[in-house]
Amino acid sequence: MTDSPASNSTTPVSAIRKIIHLDMDAFFASVEQRDNPAYRGKPLVVGGTPDNRGVVAAASYEARKFGVHSAMPARTAIQRCPQLIFARPRFDVYRQVSETIREIFFQYTDLVEPLSLDEAYLDVTSNKKGLPSATLIAKEIKALIVQETQLTASAGISINKFLAKTASGINKPNGLTLIPPDKAESFVETLPIEDFYGIGKVTASKMRELGVHNGAHLKQWTEADLCRTFGKVGSYYFQIARGRDDRQVTPNRIRKSIGAEESYAEDLNSRQSIIEALGEIAETLIERIASNKSSGRTLTLKVKYADYQQVTRSRTSTESFTEIGNIINVALELLDTTEVASRNARLLGLALSNLDCEREHEKAQEEYVQLTLSLA
Ligand code: DCP
Ligand code: CA
């Protein structure tokens, strides 16, 4: 098997696929609660200001009990919940978490299709660990997300994107919902029309006016009638009413790094404890290099200090890193350029970039350009 993003895309469309949809719970709000203990267990929103400006981007589950939700004007939110806490968004932190969860997904498959910072589809029909159970993979991924980010995600597992995405929304937060192939049709029949992914609010209310309140009702319509009433998307509605969705999981980026990181419940306060911790991270990194059959020439050490300030240090070598000894040696040299001697650390990470497969890809592109130029 090769490392190209399409390496496990050879599953025939007719075979039963194993698709997982993962979505972080109350994403921006949970990150703020994680990083500020005073926010935990409290109604909190990210975005908007208490003096009634802007809209809510994310609401903690505590805030949702008051009827506060995203896209709501801050004015309405504070009326519904006078003690509501407003946190400023920190996009750089959300992007970091997003990177971390994608790294976790890539441990299982290259067929990862992110929909936004906090969610993605994974096709694990054939996966890098050879695991037969998609539910087990979803459990492992959820556990790794907690371990590496201290945040929870919800997972939906089924045979296609539509069902997996619908499933992940069912037992939020921290949910894990499987829709097995033989339950797909009956599941869809009882699904309220606004819970269909891909049917927006406006269409849903139009459907309700037409007497379509759930999947069973939708199924009574012919494809032609659906297209006449709703346009081209009618064909999609026809398919999802039967729990069908042939869309492939399409990865939309080339992998740029392979990494491993760990955050610690208790800050690391000695050089010795940091060295030991780095050794463990290097072991995980070596395993990931092996399972990806690809390594890189640039090693980056990431250190987050107890006060959440984060620094990175990198070194590029002439050869790709393949041995744990080399990784540890360079990591320790990089460590000496940080302030861990005088400041405690709460997170350590190691990543390899400048990957072999990426360089091969670039080389192939260069050759292609040269070829076309020479033919011109
Ligand atoms: N977001 C936003 N504006 C919106 C909706 C969302 O800025 N109108 C941002 C904030 C969310 C993040 O995107 O935290 C993810 O959006 P989701 O729709 O997945 O919602 P949450 O993750 O907040 O909550 P849930 O647990 O329901 O997924
Ligand atoms: Ca989410």
Ligand code: CA
């Ligand atoms: Ca989302």
